[in-house]
Amino acid sequence: MTSTRRPATGRRAAVLRREAVLATVPVAVAALLAAAGPATAGTIGQSGVGDPYFPSAGNGGYHVRHYGLTLRYDTTSRHLDGTAVLSARATQRLARFDLDLNGLKVTRLTVDGAAARFSRDGQELVVTPRHALRKGQNFRVTVTYNGTPKPVTDPDGSHDGWIPTDDGAFVAGEPQGAMTWFPANNHPRDKSSYDFTLTVPKGRTAIANGVFLGERTAHGRTTFRWRQSEPMAAYLATATVGKFKVERYTTRDGIQVYNAVDPREASAAAPVLKKLPSVLEWESRLFGPYPFRAAGSVVDRAPDVGFALETQTRPLYDSAPDLSTLVHESAHQWFGDSVSLTSWKDIWLNEGFATYAEWLYSEQHGGDSAQKSFDTLYAKPAGHELWAYPPGNPGSGANIFGTPVYARGAMALHELRKAVGDRVFVRILRTWATEHRGVHGTTAQFVRLAERESGKNLDGLFHTWLYTKGKPDKA
Template sequence: MTHPRRRPALLRREAVVATVPVAVAALLTAAGPATAAGSVGAPGVGDPYFPLAGNGGYHVSHYGLTLGYEPSSRHLTGKAVLTARATQRLTRFDLDFKGLKITGLTVDHVKAGYKRDGQELAVTPARPLRKGQTFRVTVAYNGTPGPVTDPDGSLDGWIPTDDGAFVAGEPQGAMTWFPANNHPLDKSSYDFTITVPEDRTAVANGVLLGQRTKNGRTTFRWRQTEPMAAYLATATVGKFQVRQYTTRDGLKVYDAVDPREASAATPVLERLPSVLEWESRLFGPYPFRAAGSIVDRAPNVGYALETQTRPVYDRAPDLSTLVHESAHQWFGDSVSLTSWKDIWLNEGFATYAEWLYAEQHGGDSAQQTFDGLYATPADDGLWEFPPGDPGSGANIFGTPVYARGAMTLHVLRTAVGDRAFFRILRAWATAHRHGNGTTAQFERLAERESGHDLGALFQTWLYGQGKPGEPSPS
C-alpha cells in the first residue's frame, strides 16, 4: 500500500478450497476467550492492534459473493456463501460484518439465530457444529455501504466515487461489504458475481470468467483460486476503459482505467509485464495466474492498495508505485502477515523493491537512497518509532514502516552480501508462498541462508528506539 502520509514523499499508494496451515488453524482455535465448554468461537484472533479482527473457532475455505450495486442510489444487495471448517466444537461463532441490513441467515440451509454488536455478527446455528465439520453459512443483506475510518484517519472499505465505488479493505474495510473472517491469518478462495448498470464495469480479483448484459445491466463473474486474505478482496465499480491481454508467460492481464486517468496511466501500465518479469527474477515465480490494474479517480482516498492480482489506484500511478504494488503480490499477498505488528514485512519489502528497481534501471543506487534517508536528523519522523513494533494501529502505515523497514533490508544486504541477500528474499517468498509469516521467522531464515548471526542487526534496525548508529561498511 502507498500513501503520502505513510512513506516519504510518495513513500498506502497503495469453487476452490484453500488449505490452512496447522499452526494457523491452532491460532484460530485458541484465540480469545471461550466458554468453559470451549464451544463459543472467539470474537477476534488476538491481534494486538485490531483485537476484534478475525474470529476464532473456524477457517473459511471459500467465499461465494453475489452482489448488485446501483451507483446512483449507492444501494448494494448481497448474498455471501461461506464454506468453512470448524476447528473446535461450536455452539456459536462470529463474523466481522458492519453496517448493512441482514435479510436472511442460514447455517447448512437451516435458519440460524444471530445478534449484532458493532462489527461482530454472532451466529448461533440450530445445532452445534462438531470439531472438523465442514459447514456453509449463507448471509443475505442490503443497504448503503460506506467506509470505515482507520486509526490513522484514512478511509478504507466501500468508498463511493462519482461513478461507482473504490473498494479497498486494508486493514479493516472488508466487513463494510461482506461478512468475513477478517484477518490475514484466514485466507480463502473467492468467487464474485457482480451486477451493475450496463454502462459500468465491476472489477474483482483473479480471472474474469465471463460477463453478460441483459435488461440494461451487466453481470461480471470473477474467480480468485489462490488463497487470499479478506482485506485484499475488491469489487470496484466505475466507468472504465478495459484492456485485456495474455503475457508471454501466460498471465491473464485485465486493466480497468477511468477515462479521465487514461492518458497518464497508460504508459505506466504498459510496463507491468516487464516489471513482473523483473520481480519474478528476483523473488521467484509470480504467485498468481492473473494480473492487472484498476485505476480509478478517487480524490478522497489518497492511496493505492495491492488488492490481490489487481492493485487498485486512486489515480494514475507513477512507475515506482506500480513497482511497489506489484512487489506486494509476493510480499503481503502471497506471503501474508500473522499479526499487523509485522506490517514492515509488507511495506518495507515493497519499498525496497522500488529502490532495487531504480538501482537496476538507471536511477539512484539503493545505497544512495539509504544514505539520503540516513542523513535526516534524529528528530525526523523517520525515527519516530521502530518498524518491527510500530506500537499501534495508527502507526502501521507510517513512514518508519516503509522507509526504515526498507533501510533494514539494505543493512541486511550490506551485512551478508548480494548473493546471500537475494537468496534470502527468494527463499522467504518460496517458503511461505500462499501462507503467512512472522518477523521472527524471517530473522531465522536470514541467519540460516547467510550463515551470519544477525540478532544485533535486527534488534537495532527493527526494534531500537530513535535513529540507529551508522552501520559498519561490509
C-alpha cells in the same frame, strides 16, 4: 498497505511518494487460527483473533475455505444487495460463532440450509446455529444482506472499505474495510478462495480479484464473474465499480492481465501500465515465480482516497500511478499477498519489502542506487518522523502506514544485504517467498531464515534496525 498510502492522508512521507471452485488452504492455517488469541471457553468461537492492534478483527473457532459473493450495486442510489456463502471448517466445537460485518442489514442467515439465530454487536454478527458444530465439521453459512455500504475510519484517520466515487465505488479493504461490504473472518490469518458475481448498471464495469470469467448484459444491467482460486486475505478483496476502459491480454509467462482505467486517467496511466509485464518479469527473476494466475491494475479517479492498495492480483490506484508505485504494489503480490501477515504488528514485512523493491528497481534501471536511497534517508535529523518509532513495533494501528514502516523497514533490508552480500540476500528473499507461498510469516521467522541462509548471527542487526527507538548508529 500493503499499500502506497500517500501523504494526503499522512500514510506515506513525501520521500516515499515517488515510489502502487474452492482452493485448499494448508492445514497449518487452520491450526494457527485455532491457537490464535486467548483460549476460548466452552463452545463459543472467540470474537477477534487477539491481534494487538485490531483486537476485534477476525474470529476464532473456524476457518473459511471459500467465499461465494453475489452482489448487486446501484450506482445512483448507492444501494447494495448481497448474498455471501461461506464454506468453512470448525476448528473447535461451536455452539456460537461471529462474523465481521459493519453497518449493513442482515435479512436472512442459514447454517447448512437451516435458519440460524443471529444478532448484532458492533462489528460482530453473532451466529447461533440450530445445532452445535463438531470440531472438524465442514459447514456452510449463507448470509443475505443489504444497505448503503460506507467506509470505516482507521486509527490514523483515513478511510478504507467501500468508498463511493462519482461513478461507482473504490473498494479497498486494508486493514479493516472488508467488513463494510461482506461478512468475513476479517484478519490476514484467515485466507480463502473466492468467487464473485457482481451486477451493476449497464455501462459500468465491476472488477474483482483473480481470473475474469465473463460478463453478460440483460435488462439494463451487466453481470461480471471473477474467480480468485489462490488463498487470499479478506482485506485484499475488491469489487470496484465505475466507468472504465478495459484492456485484456496474456503475458508470455501465461499470466492473464486485466487492466481497467477510468478514461479521465487513461493518458497519464498508459505509459506506466505498459511496463507492467516487464516489471512482473523483473520481480519474478528476483523473488521467484509470480504467485498467481492473474494480474492487472485498476486505475480509478478517486481524489478523496489518497492511497493505492495491493488488492490481490489487481492493485487499485486512486489516480494514474507513477512507475515506482507500480513496482511497489506489484512487489506486494509476493510480500503481503502471497506471503501474508500473522499480526499487523509485522506490517514492515509487507511495506519495507515493497519499498526496497522500489530501490532495487531504480538501482537496476539507471536510477539511484539502493545505497544512495539509504544515505539520503539516513541524513534525516534525529527528530525527523523517520525515526519516530521502530518499524518492527509501530506501537498502534495508527502507525502501521507511517514513514518508519516503509522507509526504515527498507533500510533494515539494505543493512541485511550489506551484511550477507548480494547473492545470499537474493536467496533469502526468494526462499522467504517460496517457503511461505500462500500462507503466513512473522518477523521472527524471517530473522531465522536470514540466519540460516547466511550462517551469521543477525540478532544485533535486526534489533537495531527494527526495534531500537530513535535514529540508529551506523554499523
